[in-house]
Structure formats: C-alpha cells, structure tokens
Amino acid sequence: MAAQHDSAREREIRREQAHLDGVYRRLEEKIHEAEFLMDDASKRAQVGTPGALAERDAQVFRAGVHLNRLNSEFEDFLFGRIDLLRGADAERGPDGAYISSEPAEGAVREDGAADIAETLHIGRIGVLDAGYTPLVIDWRAPAAAPFYRATPVAPGRVVRRRVIRSKGRRVLGVEDDLLRPQITARLDGEELPVIGDGALMAALGQARSHTMRDIVSSIQAEQDLVIRAPAASVTEVEGGPGTGKTAVALHRAAYLLYQDRRRYAGGILIVSPTPLLVSYTEGVLPSLGEEGQVAIRALGSLVEGAEAGTYDEQSVARVKGSARMVKVLHRAARGALDAGEVPQRLRVVAFRNRVELDAGELRRIRQQVLSGTAPVNLMRPRARKFLLDALWEKCGARRHHTDPDLAAEAREGFDEDVSAEDDFTDFLDAWWPELTPRRVLASLADEDRLSLFAGAASGSGGTGRSGGAAGRGRTGRNRAGRSRRGQLLTPAEVRAVARSVRRLGADGEGPLSVHDVALLDELRVQLGTVAKPRRREAELSLGDPLEQLTGLDELTTAADREAPRRGRAERLAEERTDYAHVIVDEAQDLTPMQWRMVGRRGRHATWTVVGDPAQSSWPDPEEAAEARGEALGSRPRRRFELTVNYRNPAEIAELADRVLARAMPGVVPPKAVRSTGLRPRFAVASGELGAAVRAEAERALSEVDGTVGVVVPMRRREEAREWLSGLGDRVVPLGSLEAKGLEYDATVVVAPAQIAGEPPTGNESAGGGASLDDVPGEASPAGLRVLYVALTRATQRLTVLSAEGDLPDTADVPHLLRD
Template sequence: MSDAVRDSEIAAEQAYLDRVYVRLDQLRVTAAEVEKAGYNMARVGNYGALVERDAMVYHAARRRRALESEHDGLVFGRLDLGPDGVSGADAAAVAPVVPGGEVRYVGRLGLRDEEYESLVVDWRAPAAAPFYRATPADRMGVVRRRSIRSTNEKVVSIEDDLLDPAAAPADLAVIGDGALLANLSRATGRGMKDIVATIQREQDDAIRSPASGITIVRGGPGTGKTAVALHRAAYLLYADRNRYESGGVLVVGPSDVFVGYVSRVLPSLGEDTATLRSLGQLVEGIQATRHEPPDVAAIKGSLRMQRVLSRAARGPVPNAPDKLRILYRGELLSLDKPALDELRRTVFNLGVKRNAARAKAAGHVLDALWRQSVQLLPSGRQQKREEFAPDIAERPEFVQFMRGWWPVLRPTEVLGWLGDRQRLQRWANGILSNREIALLASSIDAESLSGSASASGSRSGSRSASASVSVSVEDVALLDELHEYLGDPPARKRAPRDPFMVAEGVHEVSTISERMAAARAQAIERPDDYRDYAHIIVDESQDVSPMQWRMVGRRGPHATWTIVGDPAQAAWNDAAESDRAMEAAVGTRRRSDFTLTTNYRNSAEIFAVAARVIRAAQPDIDLPTAVRSSGVDPVELTTSADELPGAVIDAAKTLLDQVEGTVGVITPTQRRAEVSAWLEGLDAARLQTVGALDSKGMEYDGVLVVEPAAIRDEAPTGFRTLYVALSRATQRLTTVGTQPF
C-alpha cells in the first residue's frame, strides 16, 4: 500500500475524529451548564425543585467527569460491515465502503450527534463486540476491522485486518500488517495500559462471560490476564451498574506496586467506583509491604494457623489474674484457676466472639460467686441473684479483676503473643513442629504489636493497628483471622452527626429536601471495613495462600467472582491446600473457565529464556506462544561479587538508552533496598526497582534481572519466581549475576 493511500486514509479518519472532538466539547459545555442550572434551581424555593436540583447536579457532574477523562485515544476502532452485519441503530453517518453495509466506530464511551445519530459506540456495548470477537472463521459481518491510534486529537497511525476478502470492493484500502503486534511494540509508560483497543477474541470471551457465578481465567505471562480482569470489572459495571456499583467491585492484587501500576486502567475506561487493594491492605488501617522469608511465609499461610490462632484467641490472657478473692458479708468468696478456666470455656461454648462476650463472662463469674454465697451464708443473710450481682459488680476489686481476666483485645495484641515461644508452644502443640514454632516466634515483632494495641486502646471503634506496625503481608491474613475470633470492641452508640451543624447549638439553614438527601447519603455510605462486595476480582490467584483466601472470602460472602492466575507462576507450594481454601471462599456457584494461550507481551527471544528456566523444573508444562520476534537476543552477564554494583549500574544505563519507556530492575526479595541504593540518581521517572515477588503482574519495556540464580534458589518455588521475573519485558532483557542460571 503506497504512502499516498495511507496518508489519504489517515486524513479521512482525522476528519471524522475532528467531528467527534467537536461534539465532545459541545457535550462538555452542555454538562457544565446543566450542572450550573441544577444549583440555580434552589432559588425556586420549593421542595420539588431541591430534589430535582440534587438529581441534576449529580448526573451532570458525573457525565462531565466522564467526558473529561476520555479525551486521549477516545476513538480507537472502526468496523466496515457488509450487508449481513448491518444494524442501523449503531451506524455512523459515514458513507459505507462496502455496498449495502455500514460503518461503526468504537471508542472508550458512546457519543451521539445533535440528531441522535451514533458517532462512537461504547466498547462495552454489544454493538462493539465484533471489534474484539470477529475472526476470519467467524466474521460476524465484519469485512474490514481498523485500529486507530491517536495522540491527543491527532491520528498517528491506522492498521487494518481484512476478514472477508470476497466481500471487499476492489478499491478497498487495507493498511498495515495488523494492529495488535504494532501496538505491543509501543512503550508502556509508568502505569499499565488498558488493552481495550487490542483485546483478542479469547480475552473478550472471558471479559463478557456471564456475570453470575465464578469466572476463572488462566494464562501464562503476557497473555493479558490482568487486563482481562480489569476490563471485566468495567464491563460488569456497564452491563449492570445498579447491582455492581451499589454493591461494589473489589480488585485484589498481589502487592502495592501492582495496585499502583494498574490503578489508572479503570478510570481510563470511565470507571472510578471499583476498590483496588493489595493483600497487604485488606485489613483496615494496615499497609503491609514486607514479605516473610519463604519458610516463614509457608507457615503463616497454612490453614494450620487457623487452629493455632483459635487457641490463642480463646485461651487465657497472658499475665491475667488466676484467682479472685472478694470479702462478702464476712465470708471470703473465691474462684481459683481451674474454676476460672472452666468459666472461660463455658462462655466460649456459647459461640460468641471474645470481645462481645465480655458482659457474659462477667455474668458467669457473678453467678459462680453468688452460688458460693448461698452455700456459705445462712438463709437470713443471703441475697437474691438480682440484688447480689450489682452489689459485687460495682466493687473496685471486681472491676479490676475483669479488666485483667477478660480485657478488650485487639488482633495486633494477640498476634504479638505468638512472639513468646513458650506460649506459642502451648497453642501450637500437635499442630506445628518444633522448628516451625521457633521460626514463627522469631518472626513476630511482639514489642511493636503490643505497643500498637496500647496506643489504639483509647479508640473504642478501632480494631487494627496503624500503618507503622511492623507486620508483613503474610501477617495481615492472621490479623483478619484473629478479628473473626475476637470481634470488634464494644463501642458506645453515638447519635448520628447532623451534617448541617455549624457549631454546638448553631445550625445551617436547610430545607427538608436537603436533610432527606443527606440522610440518604449517610445510609449508603460504606464503612472502611466493608464486607459485602457484589463482585471480587483476585489477580495472581496462584500466589494467594490458604489463610489469605479465608481473608478475601470474608469480603464477599454473596459476591460473584473473577479469579485470574497461572499455576506455572505459583509461589505457594501446596497447590492442593490452596485449592481447598479457594473452594471454601468462593462456594459452589456455576463456573466459567477460560484459558489464554497467546503471549502478546514478550518477544519470542525473551520468552525463550523464561521458558528455559521453567521447563528445567517442569519439562511437560504447557506454556503460551509468543507471537512476535524482535530480532534482539537477551543479554546475559556474569561478574564477580565486587564488580556486581558497577555492572548493574552500567546495565541499567544501557537499557535506559535502548528503550523509550520504563525499565524494571528485579532483584532477590531481600536485596531490593541494596540494589535500589546502587541505582540512586538514575532516571527515577522511568526506572523502578522491585523485589522478585513484587514483580508479578508488572510489565516494563526493558528489564534488568539482578542475581537470577539467587532468585531461583531463595525458595523451593524460586524457579517459578525467576520465570516471572524473566517474562516482564516487552522489548529488552538483561541479566547480571555472579553465577550462571
């Protein structure tokens, strides 16, 4: 195809794009005017006008934000359909190039012109499905599919797929060799790109799978699993907004680095209501980023910890009083340790959570004391139970005893108890080995955890620690498990705050309509520790430990699920235990399984290195197929320990010169801070240093893997972690180490 024809086709698409952006500007102005007019309606002075004002302002502001967020790359596709693909309702007002057919433009949101004719079809709408799903074998009426790449408001390139040559007119222009591979060669930038313009059919099948039940997506590196999961969230919010926006969509990723990486994808698709959390952020008030060494992580992630934590949460409080003595009417009433232990077991047999049972525990102690008084005192000096209980309960010695024997406990405090090896030995006896008990106890920073519990003791509604608490990502699931046994501390019931209160006794002038609207807003406000999401997406699910599955499952007891992962990348060694925990978390709903088989990220040369590592450990494993070749082989460098810092710096500089986009430096987990210090002063906007575990789900234009052999050897599943690290690059891969891998 000549340059003149290409330039002519680009000019035609530019003319259409100009028309779209003119309309976009008009709609922005209209939305802003409607929003302003909504505020002015308050001047009418009646209740109906105020209700209309609330609705107008809300919807106009939301529409304005959507229009403003979708400026760059607004239109990315065009479908030229033959007569069998005509729908009419979604056709653009453009002369069809196929006789009897129609033209349909696909973009990030739907737009119509002043005559309500279609300008752009929203990518999530059924009319846009052929852009992703049509193939030469199943054309869905598509003759030519065109991908349009633009920067700001300028078309910079177009790429065509001719799906039905027999139906194409002789003069139909077909530009390029296909959009997908050209798009994959572009720089990725600092955050993850949405792949809305390059979704392929196997990916689209998963994105548009039925909303109910469980959707499971498996695929190797570069197959677009994460992008599929995020686009599925956007699709569900579009298809059933009332259900999924009101109930909420939770996206759970493996690390904070990953969450930051994908955080721009959903807003770029017009969705900003989903909640993104890493596994270290799921407990309110905790921001854990540190990972345990593999042997400790294996203990903390095992379902055996459920039994250990149950014993700790239901057992006697360390250093609690083991006897109670009260002088009553000349007689000494006493309860010794065996009697107190029996009372504690009786309370827990009621099935109540520890903090919620504090009043019941006091009642059982008072009952036991009253029964003693009946036995010791003559009938004339005895009191009835309802008279005896308040008399004893108000005594300072009883109050002090209850504070020590049945205190309000927080998860961080109980987790800190596990740092005492003697206590842990009692709770873990018959569950963990002596070696595991020693490892677990040494991993707990008891001083930090107990200090946090003391600091938060004055906040009756707080159940967890601040972000400064020294807990690991693996500890977070243990804190959540402990909360299940402890429950929230009793909190005083406070009267709802009046949103129109200016100062004590002084109220803002407001109408009944405004007050009703404020009451509705308070009624639907979600708590920080929200646990009833409508849909939960779990990415990198192969690394979710059994205890973490229990934690995630509590966030959506009635949710539908999308679970994305790759068994070949699993860092968790006991797949059977993890599968059982996942089954318990998601339930027995109907399932839809999808497998992604094409690696779009890596060049064949890069993926060959990663495949060599994983096949050395698992020769028969099924791997995706890398569909493009760059002609550039990865660079493998070996150096001495003394020269390693200089070699890493030189390799990072070379990669920064070779690629336009980002460079990821991937290190053994325990050496990230050290390597990051070596690279201080290099291009911080484009260079990111991450530990091998935190590299999961990430994508960079150039990747430097430091000490690959150490990554492979730092855990029993280290060969899988190295496989992941080696498959993060789209363009260039360099490894630097002190020994071959």
C-alpha cells in the first residue's frame, strides 16, 4: 500500500510539474511580447505632438510594469488547484473561468458519481494561454475565492482542493483536502486521487525566518472574508494572537489594488507599530505581485524628515501620548514667538519722520494677530499688516488726507516705502520668525516655559474639537490626567517631559522617540508651512519650444526618462501625507496623539483597522478609543472577528490564556487548532541572569531549526544584546513592547513579573535606552496584557525563565502563570 501511495503522489507531482512547465513557457512568450513593446516605443525618437508623446510614454510605462511583474521570481508562483463540478450556468468571467458558485442540478448523479467539469490552478498572477483559456487564476480573482472559502460543510462546486508546494520552477509536493468525500468523482475518466493529510497543518509546522511569509496558499475562510471585504468606509478586524491579523492586512492591500487599481492610485498606507514589524513584513507584498503603490511605515517614520531612534521612559511616554498634549502644543506654538531675544521696539522712517512702536504696543499687536485661528507661520502676513496699520496710525498721515482716493494712494505708498526698509524687514524676521516643529519641541526643555503652557486650561485659547479628551474628566484626576487645579500637566510630568526633550539641541536636532514624532506632526499642523517662492520665469529653460508651449519635456527614449521619473516618484512618496486607503496594524496600541497623526493621512481614505484589545499596552483605552473615533470620523463601520489561533500550539495557548484571564476577565481567547505535545518549559535563574538567559537560548537553538526570540523587560533589552552576542542571527533579543506582531519557532520569556510590572507606555520604536533605575511594580492590567503578548510569540516551544520577583513554586512556575 505504501508503494502504491508513493506512486500516486509521484504521479500527481509529475502532472502538476507538466502544467507548471506550460505556464512558464507562456510567461516567457509574454515577457518577449512586453520587451518588444518597450523596445518599439522607446525607439520613437520624435513623436511630434504632445498627445503622441503622452501616448508613447503611457505605452512604455504599462509595458514596463507588466514586464516587471512577469520577471518577478516567486518561491511558489503556482500554489493551488481546485477541481469543480459543473456549474448552474455556463457564463464565464473576465478571467475565463465559470462564475457559477453552486453545482448544476444533476451534477452529482443518483449513484453518487460525478465528473469534474473544470480545474482551476491558483497562483500569484493570472496567466491566459493564446486562446484566452486560464492557465493560472490570480489568487485575488473572484474565481479563486472557493479555494479559500469552501469547506466540507459548504463545498459549493469544489470536490478537491490541492495545495502545490514548489521552489522556483520545480514542484516539490502536493497536499489535498477532499471536500465532498461522499461522492465518487472522475477526471478524464480516472477516479480523482487524494494525496496527503491537508495543507494547513504542514504550513503551520514550517520553520520561521526573520521575515514574514505570505499565507496566500493557506488562507482560511474567515480570513478570506476580511481580505475580500468591500473597501468602502471602515473595515474593523479584531483577533487574538496567531489569528493572522497582520498577514490578512497585507493580503488585503494586494487584493484592493487588484480589484480597483485606479481608485487606489492615490496609494495605500500600512501603519505598523515598530520598525521590527516593518522589516518582518515588507517582503510580503512583492511576493504577492504588488509593490510600488503600497507604503509600509512604522509609526516613528510617518513624518518626513523625522525618524524615531530612541525610547522614552515609560512614565514620559504616557504623557506625550495623551490628548492633553494637543493644548500644550497649541500654546507652545504661539509661545515660541517669545523665545530667545525678541526685539522690544520698532523704528522706521516715514514721510521723513521717525515712527516708533514700543514694547507695550508690540505686545498688543501680537495678541491681536494671535486671536486668529490660522497656523502661526501663516499669520506672518497678518502680523505684517497689523504692524503697518499701527505705524500708519502712529505717523498721523491719515489725518492729512480727507479725500478717500488720495488717502488710499498715500497709504499704498506708505506700505511700499516702509516694507522696503531693512529696519522693518529685519524686525519682522526677528519678531515673527518662521518656526519649525523641531525648534518648538526643543523649547519644551525649559521647565518654566513648559509649566506656562501646561497651566490652567482656561488660560489660553483652546483648540476646539481638536482638544479631544483633554476637556472632559472625572473627579480629582480626570481620564486625560489633568490635576484638580485644572492644569494640563502636573509639576512632576512637566519635569519629566522637559528632561526627556533635553536630548535635542536648540534647533531640535537629535534622537527622537516614537512619541516625539507624533508631537512633531501636531506641531507641523499648529505652525503651518510657509509656501516656497515659485521659480522666476527667467530660471526656466528657454531652449525647448515644446516645453514652453506644453510644459512637457521631449526626450528621445524611455531610458532617458527613467531616472527623472523615478526621482519624481520617490519625491512624491516622501511628500505624500494623504492616502486613498489606510491600514492600521496593531491598532490597539496607538496613543491618542498617534491616532491624530495617522488620521491626517487618511482624511479622504477608506480604512482597514486591525487589532486586539487583549494585547493593548496603552493604559487608557477609553481615551485612545475617543481619538480613534475622531480619526475615523462618521464613516460606517464593518466589523469582523478572527477566532482561530494558527500560531501557538494548544499547550502554549493554554498557559497564555491564564494571563489573559487575569488581565481581561471574561474575554474569550482564540482557539488553537493544533497540539504538539510539548508543554512550556519553566526554569529559574539561580545565579547571574545573563548566563541563565544565554543557556536557555542555546538550548532553544538546539531544539528548533528556525528563529529563537528572547523577550526581556524593556529596561533589560540592551543587556540582553550583550548576553546573547555571538549566538548568531537566529537568536533575536527584544524588549517586551517590541515583540508585538512577531513570531518565532521558540521563545524564551525572561522575568515575567518584571514585564507585567513595568509601567506600560503603548507602542515603542527603534533602539535607545530606557532608565535602568525603573523598579517594577505590581502587575497592572496593561502590564499583564504585555506579558500575554510575550507568551504568544512561539510556534513550537516556549521557555519561561523566572527572575527576581517571580516567586516560582516547586515546579519553577512563576506566580503570575499558575492556575
């Protein structure tokens, strides 16, 4: 029987290999066609009219994009197949496949026999033969949906589903699921063979690397519903650890581009919490045949010219992320005009007389200007006008002109003469300078100034609706954290924030945290950007008549245009702050200030928001939820829930669920679909902690073929890098807040009580140093949620290493993990 089974498997592999060979022959033909089109178009040296020029370039562009897709090397270009019964109708879709989802009456005969009427191969891009018959169906096409959605309970037309494993151009194996076991199906006169025990379990058992693999060959029904959900309004997805939220978000981006590429030409933004998660996921979209129109950014990289490279202490991060900072920054943006040496007197010559404004008059003029609502930098023309008004009134010239026309003419001459004086322009530059977000942020290092901005809420003009949660509260300290005296920040919070900003120079240059980046974005809005002067006509090229007439550059070949076009595309990507669709991954960790930052990039967008409240490390979910609601606006919501844990074996999930029950009583965890029989390992660091961590990491390396994640308290992550140096790149040391969204074959979780007892901050960004003087406290709900995340990173093996404060029992199980 074994020999017969092996023979059947080999026979089916040969059949799939023959089909794959035919697909690659067709791809080579299409590549030659695309190369011919590019070559033909680029040889047209002079095309005459601007319309012909645009048509030529469009042809080159389309051919180039198509050629790039065809030349992409996929690890498993063709990965699936479905064998289908005859459909209820014979109508075909644009991809050449029959569109009927249900079998025709009589497709299964009374004796239980049936014939396979159609076989579809599923791959990363669609391929048609010369007669427009589908050789490969794009995984995003409607015809491919049954590959993901069909089940034994609701099989539709699907009799057999096959996952094809390949590398390069070679088929390695096949795994089948028989969805209609009660019938006897025949294909080309032969009974349909079934090979293997199912593809999903095989995919789950594969070793992990440092980058995420796509799940295109193993998407499950509830995941497929999310991926293919209509894009209108807001799609909200919740799911516990291991349910595939991040993978679903990435596949959804590829699906939306496939469905409506023109609509999403404005770009899709995917927001990830950490650079680690960005580097882990950024290879997925190219493997799905999509790149170029999707930007994957960490929260600390969303603002042009700013990149998070350090951490805030956790108490500081809680303040910087709070909605209270909206009003603090509103005041700081206006107050920054008074920073440094501000001129206290303005003297100009008008009508041969010296006219002067003193400090009191200048102060009143500034208050008058700031009564407006425009951003500070954009008030400069208003400030200039008010200064001229005051000088005109002070010089008394208005009283000498009773005729309105003569008075207007005199005033116009007055403004021109005064504005041309160096004394006036120098004064205006010093009195109302162009402010930058970095300089204003750096000014908060002055505790006295910050105390002024963080004083009683009634002191300065509010921000209206943008104040968010800062205006509503509870008794004593409200939800936004304001003190009883009405202050936005307490004296201790002022000292902590000012101390953290001192790492920046006076110009604001220096290491930024992920929370600083959100503050810079808020200041960018509060300050506004002064428009750059347009180039003078004399600076424009006069050598090309076509450019003068049309604004188009006539170049001889597409190759000549390639470099300028690429530079412009890169520039637009850098400058883009508004997208057609925004996908937020690990949304539960965004602070209120970060929701404001992300919301500005999706003002006209549709949204996909992916997260899990049980994994949130932000201590005030209500405040974050309010900011999230403001960012998403009044758009209708469509909600989905992912309920199956594909990452963790049941043995690991059971342990993690104990922590979840403490953190969020009553929450139902996702159900693990597999069991390995390997219970989590518990150990105690009896001696030096670093030596114990290294020993456990070495042990894990010997037990798995893939990666080992060593999760330590945030304040220990720099030490952990030293402890694990020299063990190779399969070992990844990371702080507890950096682990979000990642997975490893084996995980070593160090000092769980310290992880759960650290004051939570929300998300974090790239390297740097938190205070080593932080003393872990009692486990809070948010801290327990961070520990829950750490315990759910492993796909095969989990080790928990107890340290000080864990109180292990005789079986070395720490107190937080006991029943």
